[in-house]
Amino acid sequence: MGITQNYYGSLCTEMYEILHKEAPQDELEFYLSYAEKEMKILEPLCGSGRFLIPFLERGYDIKGIDLSTEMLAKLNEKAPNAKVFQKDILEYDSAEKYDYIFISSGSVSLFTDMDLCKRILHKMKELLKKDGKFVFAVDTIADKCLNDTDYKTSISVKTKEGYTLVLKIKNYYYEKTRTQYSPSIYELYDGTKLLQQERMDFQTHLYKLGEIEPYLKGIGFSKINVYSSYDKKIAENNLSEMFLYECSF
Template sequence: MKKLDTYQNLCTEVYELSKPHAPHEAYQFYRSYASEAKGPILEPMCGTGRFLLPLAEENFDIHGFDASHPMLERLHAKASIKNLKPNVWHGFIEDLNQSNQYQLIFIPSGSFGLITEKTDIQRALKTIYEHLNDSGLFVFEAETFNAVPKTLGTWRGSRWQKKDGSFILLSQLAMLDDEICYSIGKYELIDGNSVIQTEIEEYKIRIYQDPNFLLNLLTEVGFSQVRLVKAFDRQASPDKADENIVFECRK
């Protein structure tokens, strides 16, 4: 069985402490697509529900899934507080096999870059295409080299305080190899002067400086129209200084 080696318990805690809510500008951007969708919405790789739960609160018909059990546990905990019962499940994007067809599928925050191998990217795009209605729209972000940390090869540290008095010490090292950014994260839960728990995770993010790689794959899969959009302005085109490029893909 396929198993995710990242986004475990301590990482999820830091994620919630550092990113408890979707950025307002990004949320309004994706909400504008949701408001135009005349049918169900799907958010693959939905994480802790930063986008999904507020949309569900606004009564959008939204479903979601993620490959991280700790992330989904946090999502369900937050949903319970809000008296929400979202249609969310555990799974990998390449293995998506639902009977539902969606009017909008979106992947915010550069999460699509976590799929790094070309064959997996092709499978993911094909699966998404097959789960769209005939007039459906797929919207996602891809990161450029401008999003890569400036301090490559240097350890960086941060401290994340918890309500119980303990804290998580995060040490990170980023490296770049062609179009793949490798990031090693060491998470240490510290209580008093003792390390209670340690998790070490290695992330790989695919960088898309040249959008033609994805444009060609999207066309091969069958998307009839693909438009590059500036994050987060639907009326503007991306420029060379942008950290993210939004792909707007019509089936």
Template structure:
């Protein structure tokens, strides 16, 4: 992941606070899906672990899990939830050799944050090299079903932060058809009454996939077995009308 991309999708302090308010706990069906691949004694890795909404439940169930993330703000929030959790502040492609792992997973479409296809390939290749013999890599990506347009800022979320303060996210939307990247620059504003206390911008971008695209990339990387799902109950044929594609990959 290059430095420009780090800036685009870096989760700063206000973004982290809003994320925690809105997405502090993992969706139950998605959590159960990823837990279904875990077994006692496995070494488990969650790259892009964020504030730990998946990692912490894995820990609470006694699994040996390590998280990697590039956002210090997110890892600080994880540390508040689970002091002593095994985490690493690093770029996935440049982190120390900490493998092998029996099970690696990236939930919530987070792999789509790598908007450059070559950067995505580097990440996938690095993770494949970390998988132990007989291990599995499971992840999801967002699809072209998420395309949207809005030249005028729209309010994506507003949360009550307590003590008379509110945090609002406003974004515009455009889609780069050539790169298949959804462009969603956002502005976070923390206000008390009518007074602006703090603001933060984020040049948010995500790569949206069509059916077959990720399968070709995984084949190029060298995965020998790939299964694709359209839902967390492991049923349904992936189509461009799905919200996400889910992949189960073995080296």
């Protein structure tokens, strides 16, 4: 497989399922706090469903979008009746508008091309009903990693088949664009025998407080709250490792 920016391939998906099968409870409760039973809800970048499935289990009307066929295959294994679409977000067309749209886990930071990010945010505004809520998280400059000179083994896990799945990462940060580069190599071993290797060009944009707000206002969001924690504490500085945005118009 070639190197693809921020695409969750088969080995990446397998490790993600082992490490992040269920959503953290505080994060899940945060996104659930905006939901009501009569709402039409959309989760772009829904991945393997660790947020979408708990919404479904609670009886919410939710749909999901993700580009990764591997991640959606995992979601469909767990929730065959889930309404999910394998699409680029910008290519998703919907006649209906949504009451609530959320993008969890800092995934908006994956759009390191800021022009593309603005187009994504504008798309969310187009899909939202008047007085609907768009809620999302971004990583911040507090997440900046030290630069590495070479790849280092970051994580090693056992698969259900008994194989060893290893993640090797090399981090470096480009200050001018505030891009965190983390090229990654996933390797699957049977003992010492390499069975499969997958490379991923993982990149994130690390935000400063006040950076994305002008974009949001420019596309028409008139009410914006920025939180530094899942208990909705107002963000005041760049010390938090995430910012949570609550947007409406």
